[in-house]
Amino acid sequence: MSMYDTFASSTTPRLISTSPFSRHVSSQDIDEHAEQVSDWQLTYDQMSAGRFHGELTEFSLDWMQVIRDRTNQSLIKRGSAKPGTINFSIPLSFSGDLYCDGNLVSGGKALVAHADDLPQLRTPDEMDLLVVAVDMEILERELTLQGIAFESRHLPKTYLVKDLDLPRNLRTILENLEYGCASSTADLNDERLRHQFRDAIMLQLFELLPSSQPVEITPSNRKRTVDRACEYALAHLDEPLTILDLCRTLGASRRKLQYCFQETLGTNPVAYLRTLRLNAARRELRQGADLVSVQEVASRWGFWHLSRFSSEYRTMFGERPSQTLHR
Structure with missing residues (x-):
């Protein structure tokens, strides 16, 4: 059974859980789904035929925003992210082809882009996408401290994740966050806990950036x-x-x-x-x-x-x- 089979038949966005630092909603309308991402301006067009279902889980970890976006139809996505952030988009799973500004992106790649320069995406069906939006100044400071070369002015780029444990590790961190918030065992009101999750995610991003020669994305x-x-x-x-x-x-x-x-x-x-x-x-x-x-x-x-x-x-x-x- 697909995870979408359990959705209610109503087209109204369904708020499953919420707190000052986390929220989980489901929707059967692409515009309503796009509107659920805090501080982002997005427009979606549905490309494949059938009823749309989407689930969105969002965590606000101070200078880091973590989003899990699950959709069951192919979409054209355009827009901008939370201002002042660098955005890491890592597919956890998907079925079909992903196009980024007209470039076919093979499996095992992550997209890194500026908030105001997000490339147009055509997503495949049944996509499970993790997005991490990090304050640009803090990210660059952290990378300098770690000795990791990173030219943010050359974004957007794709980075290889095929031979890394990154997707699996990030999925584990994300599921710990989701489970903890759902079961009330993780109180994100505690800044110390948010700090721990931020650092765990940053360590994974450190593994991504120097992993290989990135490929710059430009419209063909x-x-x-x-x-x-x-x-x-x-x-x-x-x-x-x-x-x-x-x-x-x-x-x-x-x-x-x-x-x-x-x-x-x-x-x-x-x-x-x-x-x-x-x-x-x-x-x-x-x-x-x-x-x-x-x-x-x-x-x-x-x-x-x-x-x-x-x-x-x-x-x-x-x-x-x-x-x-x-x-």
């Missing part, structure tokens, strides 16, 4: 082509846009456009652009209440056949557009 030319195609398509929703229209606008062949989308996102341009529009329509329906109708929203995002829109929407999100509107 093909990623820039994809971005231009998306901008053009979303700016011309009132037109019956075709792939040939995109080819003419971008000065690219159909084959090149296909390669650009496939290599940077693992999908084709028609499917991706339709999914972006479905997500935008869902976001508007979610906020619309009595101010809009399903047909108005569908038309605004380039869906002129209402029944086809409703069918595609239900397949993608696991509910009818009217259910989202009146939730």
Whole structure:
């Protein structure tokens, strides 16, 4: 049984536990899930079809924020992290391909990025991700003391974790935190305990940074082509846009456009652009209440056949557009 099978059927975020230094919530809405991360500004688009389930566990350890983010659908993630932090994203487990700013990232790699320069991610299904956000000044001071060379201005980068015990050790620390908070055996109100957990996690990060030559992440030319195609398509929703229209606008062949989308996102341009529009329509329906109708929203995002829109929407999100509107 998947961990998501135990979720309640309600789409309202469910606060499972909370304290001044820890919180655990579950959600069946991607926007609500994104909003749960304290001090982060995130936007999610759902890319795979099916009902979304997510669990978020967050620990506030003073100058360190520890987040466990578990999701069951492929997502496009954009945004910024807690200001003034360096962020370590370490997959604990995932199934499928992970794309970072248009680069396919193989298993056994961790991503390190500035708070205000997070690369766009396309996550795989059933991802269990640990994120550690550390105050940048404190991190650099700690690394200097340990004699570890680290050029934060060159981020984002990926670091190898394949031959390290890092994921297993961090999972153990995280599970001790989760168990302790759930059973009330770990009182994070005690600064001494927060200090112990911070140092345990920092020791693991020390193992990561000098482990190998990191790979700098930069948007590829093909990623820039994809971005231009998306901008053009979303700016011309009132037109019956075709792939040939995109080819003419971008000065690219159909084959090149296909390669650009496939290599940077693992999908084709028609499917991706339709999914972006479905997500935008869902976001508007979610906020619309009595101010809009399903047909108005569908038309605004380039869906002129209402029944086809409703069918595609239900397949993608696991509910009818009217259910989202009146939730």
